[in-house]
Structure formats: C-alpha cells, structure tokens
Amino acid sequence: MSERKRKASSTEEPVCVLCGRADVDRDICGRTFDESEIRVHEFCLIFANIYFEERPPWEEIVGLPLDAITCKVKQANQKQCCVCGERGAAITCAERSCERSFHLPCARDGECISQYFGKHRSFCFEHRPRQVTQEAPAEGTNCLICLEPVGDSLSYHTLVCPVCKHAWFHRGCIQQQALSAGSACFQCPSCRENILFYQEMSTIGIQIPDRRPSWEANDEYDPSLERHRHCDASECLYHGGREYAERRGPWQLLLCSSCAAEGTHRQCSHLSNTTATWECDGCAGLGTSTGKRQSVLRAALPESVCPKWDGRSHCGATASDS
Ligand SMILES: [Zn+2]
Ligand SMILES: [Zn+2]
Ligand SMILES: [Zn+2]
Ligand SMILES: [Zn+2]
Ligand SMILES: [Zn+2]
Ligand SMILES: [Zn+2]
Ligand SMILES: [Zn+2]
Structure with missing residues (x-):
C-alpha cells in the first residue's frame, strides 16, 4: 500500500492543483511538475508564493513542498476567481486591503498582472501598476x-x-x-x-x-549565482531588492573576480551588459592590475586582499602552470 496508483482516469489529463488546468501555454504557467499524486505548474507555485528549491541545471526540482501546496489548495478552495468566477483561485492581489484572487491562466482575460521578479507579487485589474x-x-x-x-x-x-x-x-x-x-x-x-x-x-x-x-x-546555468547572492553596491537600484538577481542583463549579479565575497548588480556599479568581470572596492584598491599578480597575492595574503574574504577558492582555472 505504500505506492498508490494515480486515480485520474486514463482519458482525463491530470490538472494543476493550483489553477485547475491541464492545457495551458508553457509561456504562461511555466514547467509542469509531478510528484506523488500532485501536478502543479511552476509559475502557479511561484505566484501562490510557495517556495521550492531547484538544482542546476535548473530543470530538476529537488522536491515539491507538498504540505504547503495542500494547505494552499484548501485556502484557494474558499476563494472565487475574480475573472472566471470559479473556486480554487490561488493567487491573491498584493494590495493590502484587496481580497481579489484569480487563477494564473485567467489573469490576462481579467487584466490582472503578475511580476516575474523579486517578491513575485500579483495585482488585480484595479490595483495593477x-x-x-x-x-x-x-x-x-x-x-x-x-x-x-x-x-x-x-x-x-x-x-x-x-x-x-x-x-x-x-x-x-x-x-x-x-x-x-x-x-x-x-x-x-x-x-x-x-x-x-x-x-x-x-x-x-x-x-x-x-x-x-x-x-x-x-538557457545556460550560471554557476556564479550559486555562491554569494547579494548586491553590495552602496546604493542598490534593483527594484527586486539586493537579495535578488536576474541571470542575464543589467540585473545580473557579478561577483568580485578576486575575492568572490562581494557582489554587485551590473547596473548598480554602472557596468555595461557585456561586462563580465568586476572587482570590489577592497580588491580594486590594492592596484593589482594583472591577473597573474592578483592570483599570487590572493594565494599569499587572502585576508589583506579583501576584508570579507572567507576562504572560498575562486578562479583557480585562470592560473597557468607554474
Ligand atoms: Zn497551474
Ligand atoms: Zn479563473
Ligand atoms: Zn502589436
Ligand atoms: Zn486588488
Ligand atoms: Zn544592486
Ligand atoms: Zn523607446
Ligand atoms: Zn573583492
């Protein structure tokens, strides 16, 4: 009895527990995850503010938070979608006083929006930015x-x-x-x-x-997001916050090429979209202009290179045979 069989009949495709749909555009609902007897869409999870972990290369999901999903489904069953009128609306308007909820695939018909960054907030037709x-x-x-x-x-x-x-x-x-x-x-x-x-x-x-x-x-996996994940610019301009970054473009997080313990969004340090390396003030201030010299210094005196250096190795691949 440990492995129960899926109950859905073979003629009926299982639906996402958070939006009740099976046949939605991947552009709208993202990837489809199946675990135990639960099917759920990636973006339905994200905009219902249920967090899940992923592992590189970002196609594999570590494990669905089944308890959180079940709890959200119960809550959603009390809420009617402000667009289609059906129950099970898992996404709620982020405006404090607003009680409106909707299904992700209904958003467009109802002129509601979801923000694909930062806190992943959603808004009804009345409160959308x-x-x-x-x-x-x-x-x-x-x-x-x-x-x-x-x-x-x-x-x-x-x-x-x-x-x-x-x-x-x-x-x-x-x-x-x-x-x-x-x-x-x-x-x-x-x-x-x-x-x-x-x-x-x-x-x-x-x-x-x-x-x-x-x-x-x-899509490629960017390993730099695995380590330090924080913009340390004196003034961070990213509307999603210092803790968040995009995987490409102006809001990609670059790590200090010397210490890897400081980060910045490209835009927060006025770097162009093609800039691939950057050094934090602490490291750049030492005037170590050549890569070779940097690696020697880094190996010899890590603490003095950057006050926040925490012993993680970085960029070993650039050193040539000695
Ligand atoms: Zn869904
Ligand atoms: Zn709906
Ligand atoms: Zn057009
Ligand atoms: Zn609202
Ligand atoms: Zn920033
Ligand atoms: Zn223009
Ligand atoms: Zn540094």
Missing part, C-alpha cells in the same frame, strides 16, 4: 511590432516606451518579444533603451526570462 505618462498615441498609431492599430490611450493592452515615449505597442506583442529576446537583449523596439525599459515592463507584468535570445543559444 500602471504606466504614467501624459502622452496618448496620435490618431492612427500602429503597434511597432505587429503594425496593427493600438488603442487610443494607455491601457492594459496598449503600452508605451517610458524613455522615448513615442514607441507604442500591444502588451501581447511586447510579451512575445521579451520571451524571444530574453533579458540579455530585451529593449525598446524603437529607441533601444534597455535599463528603464526593462524595469518598467517587468513592473507592469511583462515576463522577461533570464536567458540569451532564442535566436542565439539556449
């Missing part, structure tokens, strides 16, 4: 991406670039672009600005996956 601009599209303005007309004002479906303020596009179109460009190449289709653009689009619910563009290469 909105773009602020006085501009409205001129009559006859077309979406820069699909070339079809946009609405006559800012709305859930009609968005504008916050930088050049004259690039208008549909939410669905910029979302598709974000999925194929990935965080490394996501930018305004007109002025090509990528910092403010990235920040504003993710705030209003555009999902910008941390990967190289789909036309280049596939």
Whole structure:
C-alpha cells in the first residue's frame, strides 16, 4: 500500500492543483511538475508564493513542498476567481486591503498582472501598476511590432516606451518579444533603451526570462549565482531588492573576480551588459592590475586582499602552470 496508483482516469489529463488546468501555454504557467499524486505548474507555485528549491541545471526540482501546496489548495478552495468566477483561485492581489484572487491562466482575460521578479507579487485589474505618462498615441498609431492599430490611450493592452515615449505597442506583442529576446537583449523596439525599459515592463507584468535570445543559444546555468547572492553596491537600484538577481542583463549579479565575497548588480556599479568581470572596492584598491599578480597575492595574503574574504577558492582555472 505504500505506492498508490494515480486515480485520474486514463482519458482525463491530470490538472494543476493550483489553477485547475491541464492545457495551458508553457509561456504562461511555466514547467509542469509531478510528484506523488500532485501536478502543479511552476509559475502557479511561484505566484501562490510557495517556495521550492531547484538544482542546476535548473530543470530538476529537488522536491515539491507538498504540505504547503495542500494547505494552499484548501485556502484557494474558499476563494472565487475574480475573472472566471470559479473556486480554487490561488493567487491573491498584493494590495493590502484587496481580497481579489484569480487563477494564473485567467489573469490576462481579467487584466490582472503578475511580476516575474523579486517578491513575485500579483495585482488585480484595479490595483495593477500602471504606466504614467501624459502622452496618448496620435490618431492612427500602429503597434511597432505587429503594425496593427493600438488603442487610443494607455491601457492594459496598449503600452508605451517610458524613455522615448513615442514607441507604442500591444502588451501581447511586447510579451512575445521579451520571451524571444530574453533579458540579455530585451529593449525598446524603437529607441533601444534597455535599463528603464526593462524595469518598467517587468513592473507592469511583462515576463522577461533570464536567458540569451532564442535566436542565439539556449538557457545556460550560471554557476556564479550559486555562491554569494547579494548586491553590495552602496546604493542598490534593483527594484527586486539586493537579495535578488536576474541571470542575464543589467540585473545580473557579478561577483568580485578576486575575492568572490562581494557582489554587485551590473547596473548598480554602472557596468555595461557585456561586462563580465568586476572587482570590489577592497580588491580594486590594492592596484593589482594583472591577473597573474592578483592570483599570487590572493594565494599569499587572502585576508589583506579583501576584508570579507572567507576562504572560498575562486578562479583557480585562470592560473597557468607554474
Ligand atoms: Zn497551474
Ligand atoms: Zn479563473
Ligand atoms: Zn486588488
Ligand atoms: Zn502589436
Ligand atoms: Zn523607446
Ligand atoms: Zn544592486
Ligand atoms: Zn573583492
């Protein structure tokens, strides 16, 4: 009796316990995890604020927190989706006084949004963050991406670039672009600005996956995120917070190439998106300009190289035969 068989009949595909759907777009709900008799979508878990651990290369899940999921399902069964009206809505609006809940796949129809960064907050149609601009599209303005007309004002479906303020596009179109460009190449289709653009689009619910563009290469595991995970810049600009980082682009966390015990988001230290190495102030202040010299110093006097050096080895691969 230890291994019970799945009860679902063979004709019926098992559904996600948090959204009740089987046939949803992977772009919307993420990967599908099965464990014991539970099937659940990656993003349904994340936006229900249930945390789970992953192991590189990020395709393997360590173990679903089954108790937390069961508890959330019970809670959700008391809540009606503000979009489709059915029960089992596991995602709740982050606005304090708001009681609205929804299913992740219903979000778009109901003009609700979820933020794919930081605390992964979600908002109902009333409380979703909105773009602020006085501009409205001129009559006859077309979406820069699909070339079809946009609405006559800012709305859930009609968005504008916050930088050049004259690039208008549909939410669905910029979302598709974000999925194929990935965080490394996501930018305004007109002025090509990528910092403010990235920040504003993710705030209003555009999902910008941390990967190289789909036309280049596939998702790779970045081992630097395994170690120190904190931006130590004097002023951290990442809206998700110092503890969070993206795997590519302006909000990728770089570790000090000498001590690996200090980190910074690229943007917080004014580094370009192509900068791959960086040294913390403590290490850079020693004036060790060549890689060889650094490794000698690091090996001989680790404590003096960086006050926060904690003995972890780093960059051994760069040292040549001695
Ligand atoms: Zn789901
Ligand atoms: Zn619903
Ligand atoms: Zn709300
Ligand atoms: Zn469009
Ligand atoms: Zn622009
Ligand atoms: Zn930062
Ligand atoms: Zn350092």
